Structures are given as C-alpha cells and as structure tokens.
Amino acid sequence: MNNERRINVRRMVMLRQPPDRVWTALRDYLPAVAQHVEGIEEIRLLERSRANGLIKTVHEWRAAPSVAHALRGRIDGDQLTWLERAEWHDGALESRWSVESRMLGGGLVGSGITRVHGAMGGRGCRLQLEIATSIAPGTLGPLGEGRWKTGLEDAAATLLAKTLQDLGAAVDRFLASGDTRNSARRG
Numbered sequence: 039m040n041n042e043r044r045i046n047v048r049r050m051v052m053l054r055q056p057p058d059r060v061w062t063a064l065r066d067y068l069p070a071v072a073q074h075v076e077g078i079e080e081i082r083l084l085e086r087s088r089a090n091g092l093i094k095t096v097h098e099w100r101a102a103p104s105v106a107h108a109l110r111g112r113i114d115g116d117q118l119t120w121l122e123r124a125e126w127h128d129g130a131l132e133s134r135w136s137v138e139s140r141m142l143g144g145g146l147v148g149s150g151i152t153r154v155h156g157a158m159g160g161r162g163c164r165l166q167l168e169i170a171t172s173i174a175p176g177t178l179g180p181l182g183e184g185r186w187k188t189g190l191e192d193a194a195a196t197l198l199a200k201t202l203q204d205l206g207a208a209v210d211r212f213l214a215s216g217d218t219r220n221s222a223r224r225g
Contacts, residue, residue, distance in 0.1 A: 046195030051206035074208035145177030
C-alpha cells in the first residue's frame with residue numbers, strides 16, 4: 039500500500055455497535071453487508087490470505103443498476119466496478135486499502151486508512167476514514183494538470199468518502215439485524 043499520498047478527505051462515522059463487532063463485520067462479512075448499502079449491487083470476495091499477523095483481502099465492488107442506469111450513455115455499466123485491496127491489522131483495528139476503478143481506463147485510483155475506535159463508553163465506536171485519490175498522468179488529456187486535476191481528484195475522494203460513510207451505516211444496520219448468525223463469513 040502506498041504511504042506517500044495527499045489526503046483529499048477525512049471523515050468520521052459514529053456507530054452504535056462495539057468496535058470489535060464493527061471490525062469483524064468489515065473484515066469478514068463485507069459481501070453480506072453490501073445488501074445494506076444503497077447504491078451498491080454486490081461486493082464479491084475474490085481473494086483472502088493470512089500471513090505475518092495480517093489478513094489481506096481483494097473484493098470487487100459493483101454499483102447498483104439504478105446508478106448505472108442514470109449514467110447510461112455516458113459511462114459503460116462495467117466501468118462502475120472497482121477492485122479493493124485491503125490489509126487488515128487486527129491489533130490496531132486499522133485497515134489500509136487501495137481501490138482501482140475501471141473508470142478513465144483504470145487511471146482513477148484511491149487509497150486510504152480506516153480505523154475503528156471505541157466510543158460511547160464501549161457501547162459504540164467511531165470509524166475514522168482518510169481517503170486519497172489520484173488520476174494517472176495523461177488520463178484526462180489537457181485537463182490532467184493543475185487545478186482541474188486536483189479538483190477532479192477531490193471530487194472522486196468525496197464520492198468515495200460518501201460510499202464509505204454509507205458502508206458504516208450499513209454495518210450498523212447489518213449488525214443490528216443479527217445477519218451475522220445467518221451469514222457465512224464471506225469477506
């Protein structure tokens with residue numbers, strides 16, 4: 039994971055669930071949580087490995103057809119998928135991740151850190167999100183420099199932050215529904 043990056047967006051999300059349950063849901067049940075995220079059709083686990091105290095995952099995210107439909111004619115629906123690669127540091131309740139979008143010919147990428155901290159006397163937690171995005175040189179032609187590029191990167195980071203905030207709320211709903219009892223560990 040790239041540690042040298044400009045942070046475009048920082049967000050905090052408060053949840054009514056204890057940190058360990060939120061962490062486990064994010065790390066182990068992400069495909070099941072996807073059912074509770076508006077705008078996301080599916081999250082599929084592609085790879086999972088454990089080595090040196092780290093869990094590494096690769097997920098494919100797919101936007102809901104309603105999102106793809108709204109952009110039909112402007113963007114191919116297959117471009118509204120992205121790969122997320124994450125390293126899960128259990129001791130710190132910290133995940134370092136990257137996303138690779140199919141938009142802009144794969145030239146739009148993001149990375150970030152998600153941290154889970156106890157809050158509300160241990161009855162809840164807060165997710166701290168740091169998000170950075172970048173657009174590869176040459177991807178935007180003459181708009182790929184200066185303020186245009188920075189503005190588009192900031193807009194992409196804001197959209198990614200919104201998706202992650204929605205994911206936090208979905209984890210809250212998923213855990214409140216008791217779905218972990220009925221869902222195999224799929225993420």
